[in-house]
Amino acid sequence: MIESRMAWRAFAGKCARSLCLSALCVLGCGGPDGEVHPQPKVTPVEGEPVGECGAVLRTYAGATATHLPECSIIDYATSPPVFGEHFPSWAAYKTYDFPVPLGFLVHDLEHGAVVFFYDCPEGCSDEVQVVQDFIDALPADPRCSSDVRVQVILVPRPKLGVRWAASSWGASLTADCFDPEVFGQFYEDHVAKGPEDLCNQGVALTEDPCD
Numbered sequence: 001m002i003e004s005r006m007a008w009r010a011f012a013g014k015c016a017r018s019l020c021l022s023a024l025c026v027l028g029c030g031g032p033d034g035e036v037h038p039q040p041k042v043t044p045v046e047g048e049p050v051g052e053c054g055a056v057l058r059t060y061a062g063a064t065a066t067h068l069p070e071c072s073i074i075d076y077a078t079s080p081p082v083f084g085e086h087f088p089s090w091a092a093y094k095t096y097d098f099p100v101p102l103g104f105l106v107h108d109l110e111h112g113a114v115v116f117f118y119d120c121p122e123g124c125s126d127e128v129q130v131v132q133d134f135i136d137a138l139p140a141d142p143r144c145s146s147d148v149r150v151q152v153i154l155v156p157r158p159k160l161g162v163r164w165a166a167s168s169w170g171a172s173l174t175a176d177c178f179d180p181e182v183f184g185q186f187y188e189d190h191v192a193k194g195p196e197d198l199c200n201q202g203v204a205l206t207e208d209p210c211d
Helices: 002-017 023-028 102-110 125-136 180-190
Strands: 036-038 056-059 073-075 114-118 152-156 164-168 171-175
Touching: 073 102, 102 114, 102 152, 114 125, 114 180, 125 152, 125 180, 164 180, 171 180
Parallel strands: 036 073, 114 152
Antiparallel strands: 056 171, 114 164, 164 171
């Protein structure tokens, strides 16, 4: 899959140089276009901090969901993102040890996923293991295809602005630490709430294809 993406990116560069006017290029071209795509500002409905980790729930209206070429630079209005323009492909539901470009993850949210983010510059492998155990204990989702147990992603996110967060389509939870009860309630309330109710496996990235 990575090899095919590398070939696609090389093809995209050739298309860009030749103005990409054919129908094939319209579908196949993409990659970074050199432009930043800012997302509309949104105002959340914000709850009071709860639990020992000071978790704050925010919900948002005004969702947008346009596809942009893979590896476009998208400036999301919220951290973590809860909706907006995104890439045509979505990331596989698994745990990643590198920051996955948000354009993939927002597409996961559109399908109803919950994404758990963390930002631990000094490292927090013990906390990550706690969250992994939490995810492993979630009941299997009957909505999903045979190769997906739960529609969840765990991923690091530098400059997240908070130590732990979760996002779904239209909602986020941010906290100073991981409270299984609070994050578990967020998952229960917000999984499978995307506008496209689809739980098929995405692309199992092994590295950042946009780096």
